[in-house]
Amino acid sequence: MLNEEMMEVIEKERAYVATATPDGVPNVVPIGFIKPLDNKTVLIADSYMVKSRANLEKNPKVSFVVQDVARHPYQFKGTVEIFKDGEHFDAVVEWVKEVNPLAPKPKAAIVITITEIYSVKVGDKGKKIA
Ligand SMILES: Cc1cc2nc3c(=O)[nH]c(=O)nc-3n(C[C@H](O)[C@H](O)[C@H](O)COP(=O)(O)O)c2cc1C
Numbered sequence: 001m002l003n004e005e006m007m008e009v010i011e012k013e014r015a016y017v018a019t020a021t022p023d024g025v026p027n028v029v030p031i032g033f034i035k036p037l038d039n040k041t042v043l044i045a046d047s048y049m050v051k052s053r054a055n056l057e058k059n060p061k062v063s064f065v066v067q068d069v070a071r072h073p074y075q076f077k078g079t080v081e082i083f084k085d086g087e088h089f090d091a092v093v094e095w096v097k098e099v100n101p102l103a104p105k106p107k108a109a110i111v112i113t114i115t116e117i118y119s120v121k122v123g124d125k126g127k128k129i130a
Contacts, residue, residue: 001114001130002039009072010042011035017044017064019055027051031064033096037111042078044110045092047103056080062112065120073121074129078112 002010018028029052033045046053056062060080066072083089088109096103117130 001117002036002042005072006074006076006117007036007039009066009068010076013067013072015064015066017052017062019052019062020059021055022058027055033092033099033106034064035095040114042076042112042114043088043092043095044112045096045106046082046108046110047096047106049107053082053108056082056110069120073119073124075118075120075126076112076114077116077118078114081111081113083109083111 014030014032015034016028017031017034018026020026029049031044033047034042036042049056060082061077062080063075063077065075084107088111089106092106092109096106116128119127119129
């Protein structure tokens with residue numbers, strides 16, 4: 001699903017993550033703590049989400065692009081699971097602490113299973129990549 005370039009850029013860059021209410025009101029937020037776990041799953045630290053989290057509790061679908069979308073023109077889509085304890089939760093707590101010991105403890109780990117990847121390159125007509 002995710003190739004090496006995609007995994008590298010998701011690890012390095014901020015992403016813009018869109019969610020939606022069950023009746024389709026969109027919400028997009030910047031997310032810094034986002035990284036791939038493997039070529040099918042991506043981890044987000046939920047430290048500050050409010051509307052995004054409420055949306056995901058009811059409608060577990062996300063779409064995101066990375067900051068430098070001109071160089072990495074991919075639109076990722078997936079389905080999330082929210083973990084408030086356990087292995088994924090412990091991993092985000094450790095990760096955030098390592099990067100910034102003063103940052104608040106995350107409220108949850110959000111694990112995205114990537115289901116589809118599209119090109120957003122100009123002229124590609126949004127073609128499906130995977
Ligand atoms: C540069 C930047 C990076 C951010 N990174 C994260 C993050 O890693 N995790 C998080 O929960 N919120 C992060 N936020 C906060 C969210 O973008 C947003 O403010 C929060 O989800 C509340 O918005 P919402 O109610 O629409 O969810 C970040 C904000 C900025 C400006």
